[in-house]
Amino acid sequence: xxxxxxxxxxxxxxxxxxxxxxxxxxxxxxxxxxxxxxxxxxxxxxxxxxxxxxxxxxxxxxxxxxxxxxxxxxxxxxxxxxxxxxxxxxxxxxxxxxxxxxxxxxxxxxxxxxxxxxxxxxxxxxxxxxxxxxxxxxxxxxxxxxxxxxxxxxxxxxxxxxxxxxxxxxxxxxxxxxxxxxxxxxxxxxxxxxxxxxxxxxxxxxxxxxxxxxxxxxxxxxxxxxxxxxxxxxxxxxxxxxxxxxxxxxxxxxxxxxxxxxxxxxxxxxxxxxxxxxxxxxxxxxxxxxxxxxxxxxxxxxxxxxxxxxxxxxxxxxxxxx
Numbered sequence: 001x002x003x004x005x006x007x008x009x010x011x012x013x014x015x016x017x018x019x020x021x022x023x024x025x026x027x028x029x030x031x032x033x034x035x036x037x038x039x040x041x042x043x044x045x046x047x048x049x050x051x052x053x054x055x056x057x058x059x060x061x062x063x064x065x066x067x068x069x070x071x072x073x074x075x076x077x078x079x080x081x082x083x084x085x086x087x088x089x090x091x092x093x094x095x096x097x098x099x100x101x102x103x104x105x106x107x108x109x110x111x112x113x114x115x116x117x118x119x120x121x122x123x124x125x126x127x128x129x130x131x132x133x134x135x136x137x138x139x140x141x142x143x144x145x146x147x148x149x150x151x152x153x154x155x156x157x158x159x160x161x162x163x164x165x166x167x168x169x170x171x172x173x174x175x176x177x178x179x180x181x182x183x184x185x186x187x188x189x190x191x192x193x194x195x196x197x198x199x200x201x202x203x204x205x206x207x208x209x210x211x212x213x214x215x216x217x218x219x220x221x222x223x224x225x226x227x228x229x230x231x232x233x234x235x236x237x238x239x240x241x242x243x244x245x246x247x248x249x250x251x252x253x254x255x256x257x258x259x260x261x262x263x264x265x266x267x268x269x270x271x272x273x274x275x276x277x278x279x280x281x282x283x284x285x286x287x288x289x290x291x292x293x294x295x296x297x298x299x300x301x302x303x304x305x306x307x308x309x310x311x312x313x314x315x316x317x318x319x320x321x322x
Contacts, residue, residue, distance in 0.1 A: 035295040036061075036317070041081040043283070044298070044315040046074060052300035052313055054096035054140065054243070056105065057291040063315065064105055064120065065300055066094035073097070073105060073118065076315065078293060086123040090116060096140030096196075096243070096289065098148070102167050106148045108138040115141075115150050115161055117169060127169050131159045131177060135190045140243065140289075142197045142206070149206055149223070151194040156180040158197070158206065158221065180208075184219060184228035187212040196244035196289070198251065200270030207231065207270055209241040209253065216241055218253070220270050232272045233264060243289030245297075250276075250322055252290050252297065257305060259284035261297070263321045277321040284316065295320050 046052055046065065052074075054066040061078040071090035076083035088094070092112035099105050099120060107116040113136040115129040131138065137153040148161040160176035163169070180186075180194075187193045196209040206221040208228070213219070216239035218231040240255040251264045251273060260280045264273035279297070287299035296317045303310050 036078065036293060040079050040317075042296075042317040044076045044078075044081045044083070044317075046076075046083075046300070046313040046315065047085060048311045048313075049309075050074060050313050051304070051309065052288070052302060052315070053093070054108070054289050055291045055298060055300050055315065056097050056099040057293045057298065058099060059101055061293060063291065063293075063298055064097060064099050065315070066097045066107060068093045068095070068110075068302070068304070070094075073107075073120075073123070075120070078298075086118075086120070088116075088118050088123045088125060090125060090128075095138070096150075098141050098143040100143060100167065104167075106141050106143060106161070108141050108150055110139070111137055113138060115148070115159060115175070129159075129161065129172055129175050131175060132157065137192075139194070140196050142199060144199060144203065147223075149197055151197045151208060153192050153194050154190045156184060156186040156193070158194075158208065158226075160223065178221075178223065178226045180219075180221060180226050180228050182227040183230050184221075184226075185210070185213040195242050196253065198244040198246040200268070201246065201249045201266055202268045202270070205270060207244060207246070207251070209238055209244055211239055211241055215239055218244075218273070229271065231266075231270060234274055236262060236264075236275050238262070242287075245290045245292060247292055247320075247322075252279075252292075254287050254290050254299065256286050256288050256302065259286065261287070261290060261299070261318075279318055279321060281316065281318050287316075292320060 051069040063076040065074045071088045073086045093110040096108040105118045117127040139153040150159045193212045198207045215237045219228040242256045243254045245252045263277040266273045285301040288302045
């Protein structure tokens, strides 16, 4: 087991070092990107049987996708829609992921119970950090300038990977296993609870989707203590909430089997939000996560409710609501 943040002062300083710049630093590439030309495709085909889950975009007009079918990633060129597989040599699925300017993908390792860092140029595994315990499902991840934070869908923890001033990866002993307390409610008997994760607009806390609590909600988590507080969304529930993406003060929450994205405007602290729009599209087939480029959102269609599992999968692009 990893020690907690309270026992690791260096890790705590780095995790808090993300500070008020976290939201801006993480989302600046999407915010600065020009509008995608109309000639760019709005559908990106994926390899047969890929079964996509997470998506990240950047640097540049490239999308990276994780798969429930295996550890390989897929890189897609947004202007052309063409792409290629990137084998990683790992076991098990690659779920949520985020990419950084150093050419790395931070990948949630699902039931393999690990946090992975992969070189996006050749698929080489740069680091692997075992976490959690029996039944752990490492599901999603958010990057800030000071850390990568991962959710565990079946245990009341988030895992923090503190990064050095130049993005240096930490030794395994510095991984933080932060227990969620306060108003956090976990589903009984290891039931599925947490899903997507983002940051508050002021960058001082995490926002974690909890599909069990109060019929599905959003909680603000203090990264120093694990104290969780309900976010007031004006009565909107997130029973099917999956990926969460923040740009400025706009939070997009993908409600997978509802085939919709709920769009909220948050206060700076991330304690209150007002739903300002709901994005739907006839091409949605259980989207799971979202990434932004310019004036578009890109969402992978998981189709995980279909039996037997289909062979064809894709990513669709829709207009962002700001």
